[in-house]
Amino acid sequence: MCSLAEGPPPPAEGCITVCEENGDLVTIQARNAPVNYTPRIAGFEYPSISTSTESLCSLASDEAAQSAFQPHVDEVSLWKQAWYTCRVHGLTEMLDELSKNETAPWPVTTLACGCLTTVTMVNLFRGSLYPHLMLSPEEMIHEFSAAKDWQDSEIRAFAWHQHTNKCAVAWKDNTIKIFISGSDVVPTLKHRQQRGVSCLAWKPLSATVLAVGCRGCILIWHIDPNSLSTRPTASAAQVLSHNGHAPITCLSWDPRGRLLVSSSPRDTAILVWDVPREACVPLKRTSGGGVALLRYSPDSSKLFASSPSQVFRVWETRTWTCEKWTQLSGRCKSACWSPDGRFLLFCTEDEPAIFALNFIHSGSKTGGAESAIKCADVSELFIKDEIYGTRVGGLIQDMVWDNTGERLAVLFKSNKETGNTGELIALFNTRLTPTLQLIPSGFVRGEPGEVPELISFKPNFNHGALLTICWHSGKVTFVPLLFIPSSTLAENGRIPAHFTQKSTPLPQELFSVSNSKK
Amino acid sequence: MASNKDWYMKDVFHWRTGASIAWSMLLLPPALGVYICLAHFSLLHPTAWLIGWIRTCFSFHGMSCIFLVLLCSLFAGFSNAMSYIAVPYIHRNRVSIILSVTRPPRLLHAAGHALLGGVTAWSCCKLIGGSYQELSTRCNGEESGLCLNERHLFLVLFGAFLGAVYSVAYFLHRQNLLTFNIIQQVKFFQVKSSVPQSVLKNSVWALRLCAYYFAFYYLCGCLFKSWLLTNLQLQELPIPVDSIRGLLDVRLLWQAWLVGTIITHLWTFSLYLFKVFNTEVYEFPIETAFSTSEECTLYRALGQQNSPLVKYLAYQDLSILAEHSPARRKQIFTLSQPGGHPHNWTRISSECLALIASLTDRLIVHQEWAANGINREKRMQIEEEKKKKKNQSGKDTQRASSSTSFYSTATSPGPHQRIATLSATPYGTPADYPAPGYGTPRTPARHNASYSAVTPGRGDSVWVDSPGSQSYVPSTRRPIHEQYSGMSPQRPPYLSFRRPFVFLQPRIAVIRQLPLYRYFVDPFPEADNRLLFTDTQLHIWALEALASLVAASYTEDSYGVVQKSLPDILTEMLALYNALEKLLKLPTLLTARDPRELKVTRIGPAHPDDQLRNDLRTTVKTSLHRISSTFSKHLKSVPLALEYKKQLDELMDYKI
Incomplete structure (x- = not known):
């Protein structure tokens, strides 16, 4: 087990981490930093993600048009009113209104009162079992989405395309923009149902399909890569919804591109969708009170599903049976698979540690180990440097593992008590053979005053790993981690051409401004 | 080629169908138990209700009724096995829809189901007991003669009506089509997750049917009634059921709804089990050592022309082995032993x-x-x-x-x-x-x-x-x-x-x-x-x-x-x-x-x-x-x- 203290110290305040080169993280001073400090890489072009939101977006508020009108209560019969309330706001609201209505005859009021009390009691009981069920949809997404501060962050979700150089960004104003490298066309996706976007997922083995998890449904967008239109029409979107399955907090595609699985903390079933047929199969297991997080293993043989309580499951995808792991210290907050599907790293909500679970390929069963091993301790540390000191570590918000299985990035929650804003992202070097090993390799710091919201690795990056960070202000930066994957070394027996010193992807002048702390 | 189909029918289809019917028969008594419990329900007399329930369930009379229902469901199950299809048919116009329902075998199917429905509803009447048990009842107050128990007639006719409508809907909505699942779940979980939904759906369907049937009986009920009255020489009760007042009986509606729900449930459940068992993945051998069993191999099944079901199963098996089974993939990629082809x-x-x-x-x-x-x-x-x-x-x-x-x-x-x-x-x-x-x-x-x-x-x-x-x-x-x-x-x-x-x-x-x-x-x-x-x-x-x-x-x-x-x-x-x-x-x-x-x-x-x-x-x-x-x-x-x-x-x- 390793701890953050073993690794190199964090960069000082006022520095920006720009890239990893030769095993070290390169930083520059924010004062002297050029406007575009991300190092250029030969043969690779970053998509230019602009933060400018549309000027009209302030008009598109979440408020309904109803609020502009005064309620019209006279001359409407009680039954009409009740029927309307029931249809618009639901049964509980109707009961509430009936019980408070003074014009209603007394048996109706009493009956409504009685029903309302029963409903409230039942809800309270359910809430005492599973507290998350008492949350409103927005609060639920805020609680369970990968973003650190979903409600206030400019960017709510981010996803790289699996194979090409484009990414989708969901903004706070419920629009999704698609940034394609080397193209000025930025398709903007808007849809009436697209509210409260919690997650995005590009379909693997497809150029066009993007799944969007929203407050009420799943939207499947078909975006033609050859089209020059910036506003795909609503007819390019399929709406998938299922009774009782909302809000959606996680979507995961089968790496073979056939199935989409979706989860909602309010629904105990995982839905397995055949998207073109718009058909779904619910996989229901009651204990746990819902499903918060889903992760398909890269070899598509297993599916990780965590519940909002101290239980998670791993499904095998042939006959769809599952194994359950219980007695966690808290609910599983984040998880990621190693590229070969042998290891699962996960962390819980109330313990600053990373756990690993080993899976051995064995027929139809998932083949998971009985108990997880704690492989990294990331509890909060105060690291002193020359002037001040920096607080690092703490509870984990999200973890991402890159496709080569050699870098792990960890995003931390902010801690109000100690004043730790979680502005540093910890990086680990990981080794899968002969045993899983995590080695802390440093911290990534952004521009001063910026707090990271979402982190992600680009799925296919030839020069190592490309860490993408979405900041609270809506800025997206790229931190290329340049290294030679050991699998490439093993395959070729020599260093591939684009890694050799002569044609180093980094421009040489970068080193003149570098100011790495050792 | 024909022998391939025969082989499949003999070795697999019969076993699978048999197993599905056996399971549906095994699960029938509990379902009927619940039905009897609901049919005897009375809020004001809970003890009498429970005692009546247990007595009906375990008496010889009750058991024989349950057996009769079981026999009816058995026939319904066999009819599923006779009329399944694997490739959907498409209606080109409205004439073809009408013709598809009025073909002689389908009419026979409808008549058979009407009969089965009637018999099941009759057994249900026996199980409910009380005022539903017999076709004739003593006229109140007078010892002179027997009266026609119209509620009994009402329920039995409802069963027959339901059977006929079920059969028509069965072919119209292509319920005989074997649909293959998106994912291969274990049968138990597949069935378990579908039961609550299907019960809900059936009860809604039965309720809708009740509404139609009430209208039907109000208009045409007198025909059946008068026929029985003249032939059996019975008298009529003071409040006939085919009047507005007679039909406004909540208990009658409750019983009719329950009968409708239980009959539809038994049939659709057995149909569902039939589909689940028959669309389950069947592992065809990729190669065999004996030429006699060559008919059963995968490639022969893939080229099967006579039985679409075998072809469907073969392709399903192929897609699954290609995705999930390295051992069988290896068998496909191997070379033949002498010759190396x-x-x-x-x-x-x-x-x-x-x-x-x-x-x-x-x-x-x-x-x-x-x-x-x-x-x-x-x-x-x-x-x-x-x-x-x-x-x-x-x-x-x-x-x-x-x-x-x-x-x-x-x-x-x-x-x-x-x-x-x-x-x-x-x-x-x-x-x-x-x-x-x-x-x-x-x-x-x-x-x-x-x-x-x-x-x-x-x-x-x-x-x-x-x-x-x-x-x-x-x-x-x-x-x-x-x-x-x-x-x-x-x-x-x-x-x-x-x-x-x-x-x-x-x-x-x-x-x-x-x-x-x-x-x-x-x-x-x-x-x-x-x-x-x-x-x-x-x-x-x-x-x-x-x-x-x-x-x-x-x-x-x-x-x-x-x-x-x-x-x-x-x-x-x-x-x-x-x-x-x-x-x-x-x-x-x-x-x-x-x-x-x-x-x-x-x-x-x-x-x-x-x-x-x-x-x-x-x-x-x-x-x-x-x-x-x-x-x-x-x-x-x-x-x-x-x-x-x-x-x-x-x-x-x-x-x-």
């Missing part, structure tokens, strides 16, 4: 490719035929207008041409049909042009057969290009899917005696314009396209299997057996992709252009048959992407036609 791979891949090629041909032929139809129609319209202009002048021309266009779009459903009616004037009588829409089912295979004989002389009246002459498809094609000939849709009856009565043609043309005739005989706008894609599930599995096998071969195929057929596979897939894209871009929905038909066009979730088509489209793309992403730059050295190479490059750049 990749027989397994060759047989399986050629079966799959032949299947895909047949679909591609079908699509191309249909597309050509439809496109020709559209062009021809346009030309015809222009000529027609010209002709009219010659004869008339000024305003008259306008009116005439507008009426012509109305005539052409409104009376004729599709391009082909349109030409047939219009061609009467400029190109001779319609007898020269058999109307494809009516004369033959519109599968290209049939067309091709009928037109090649009729049209060779006329250069400009070629309806369908023969698939052989296609320069579009590089590889030589096999004859088009023959499976279709057996399962063509219902044909309107007048067709068979159309040819001899040629002199009736003008009359028929007049009849064709009648709205009623059009209502019944005009094909549904999408019927043609749906017909093309009825068995697409097979193609989806074949594509998935090929893609998975090819992708797996990158690491697992040590002898390189797959490499040799890689060009063929890519060519077939790209050809199918192109054909699909071309077809789906075609304005085939010609009838939808007619404004009156436009409003019928449904917005919302797609029709199940259209979904299958969408699935096929996605699967082709995904499969191509899968192969191209696995082999990536190595695909550049695969010999392909230039056009396909270009497409493959686009695929690799994710531009498609």
Whole structure:
């Protein structure tokens, strides 16, 4: 087990981490930093993600048009009113209104009162079992989405395309923009149902399909890569919804591109969708009170599903049976698979540690180990440097593992008590053979005053790993981690051409401004 | 070939069906227990209710009633096994829907189910006891005679009514179709998760049926009643049930609803189990050591023509083994022991490719035929207008041409049909042009057969290009899917005696314009396209299997057996992709252009048959992407036609 203290110290305040080169993280001073400090890489072009939101977006508020009108209560019969309330706001609201209505005859009021009390009691009981069920949809997404501060962050979700150089960004104003490298066309996706976007997922083995998890449904967008239109029409979107399955907090595609699985903390079933047929199969297991997080293993043989309580499951995808792991210290907050599907790293909500679970390929069963091993301790540390000191570590918000299985990035929650804003992202070097090993390799710091919201690795990056960070202000930066994957070394027996010193992807002048702390 | 089917029927189908029926019988007594509990429900006398429940359940009388219900469900279960289908049928027009219900075997099915429903409802009456038990009851106060117990009659008739409606709905909604699941869940969980939903659905259905039945009984109940009254010489009770007052009985509604729910539940549950058991993955052996059991091997099952179910199961098995089972994949990639030929791979891949090629041909032929139809129609319209202009002048021309266009779009459903009616004037009588829409089912295979004989002389009246002459498809094609000939849709009856009565043609043309005739005989706008894609599930599995096998071969195929057929596979897939894209871009929905038909066009979730088509489209793309992403730059050295190479490059750049 390793701890953050073993690794190199964090960069000082006022520095920006720009890239990893030769095993070290390169930083520059924010004062002297050029406007575009991300190092250029030969043969690779970053998509230019602009933060400018549309000027009209302030008009598109979440408020309904109803609020502009005064309620019209006279001359409407009680039954009409009740029927309307029931249809618009639901049964509980109707009961509430009936019980408070003074014009209603007394048996109706009493009956409504009685029903309302029963409903409230039942809800309270359910809430005492599973507290998350008492949350409103927005609060639920805020609680369970990968973003650190979903409600206030400019960017709510981010996803790289699996194979090409484009990414989708969901903004706070419920629009999704698609940034394609080397193209000025930025398709903007808007849809009436697209509210409260919690997650995005590009379909693997497809150029066009993007799944969007929203407050009420799943939207499947078909975006033609050859089209020059910036506003795909609503007819390019399929709406998938299922009774009782909302809000959606996680979507995961089968790496073979056939199935989409979706989860909602309010629904105990995982839905397995055949998207073109718009058909779904619910996989229901009651204990746990819902499903918060889903992760398909890269070899598509297993599916990780965590519940909002101290239980998670791993499904095998042939006959769809599952194994359950219980007695966690808290609910599983984040998880990621190693590229070969042998290891699962996960962390819980109330313990600053990373756990690993080993899976051995064995027929139809998932083949998971009985108990997880704690492989990294990331509890909060105060690291002193020359002037001040920096607080690092703490509870984990999200973890991402890159496709080569050699870098792990960890995003931390902010801690109000100690004043730790979680502005540093910890990086680990990981080794899968002969045993899983995590080695802390440093911290990534952004521009001063910026707090990271979402982190992600680009799925296919030839020069190592490309860490993408979405900041609270809506800025997206790229931190290329340049290294030679050991699998490439093993395959070729020599260093591939684009890694050799002569044609180093980094421009040489970068080193003149570098100011790495050792 | 027939022995293959026999083998499957004997060894697998019977066992599976037997197991499904046995399970449904095992689960029947608990369901009936719950039913009895609900039927005896009384809020004010809880003890009497519970005692009555237990006594009914465990008495000899109760058990014999349960046995009778069990026997009825057994028959219903057997009828499922007799009337299942694997390939969906498509109704082309309303006549075919009516005919499909009124065919003698289906009428027999309906009558049988009415009988079973009646008997089950009768046993239920016995189980309820009380005022429902007997058909005759003592008239109140008078010892003189027996009265007819109309509630008993009401429930038994309801059972029969329900049985008949169930049977009609069974065929109308294609409930006999074996639908294969998206994922292969364990049977237990599959059934468990479906039971609550199906009970809810059945109870809603039964409640709706109750409403219809109450109306039915109010109108026609006196017929049955008077018949019984006269024949059994019974008297009538003071409050007859077929009056408003009699029907307002809440308890009667409750009992009827329960009876309806339990009968529907028992039948649909046994049907569901039948489907679950029979669509379960069956592992066909890939190779056998004995020639006697060669019939059961996978490749023979893939080429099976007689039993669609075996073919479906084989393709399902293939797609699953390709995805999940390295051991069986290895068996496919091995070489034969003496000789070293990749027989397994060759047989399986050629079966799959032949299947895909047949679909591609079908699509191309249909597309050509439809496109020709559209062009021809346009030309015809222009000529027609010209002709009219010659004869008339000024305003008259306008009116005439507008009426012509109305005539052409409104009376004729599709391009082909349109030409047939219009061609009467400029190109001779319609007898020269058999109307494809009516004369033959519109599968290209049939067309091709009928037109090649009729049209060779006329250069400009070629309806369908023969698939052989296609320069579009590089590889030589096999004859088009023959499976279709057996399962063509219902044909309107007048067709068979159309040819001899040629002199009736003008009359028929007049009849064709009648709205009623059009209502019944005009094909549904999408019927043609749906017909093309009825068995697409097979193609989806074949594509998935090929893609998975090819992708797996990158690491697992040590002898390189797959490499040799890689060009063929890519060519077939790209050809199918192109054909699909071309077809789906075609304005085939010609009838939808007619404004009156436009409003019928449904917005919302797609029709199940259209979904299958969408699935096929996605699967082709995904499969191509899968192969191209696995082999990536190595695909550049695969010999392909230039056009396909270009497409493959686009695929690799994710531009498609």
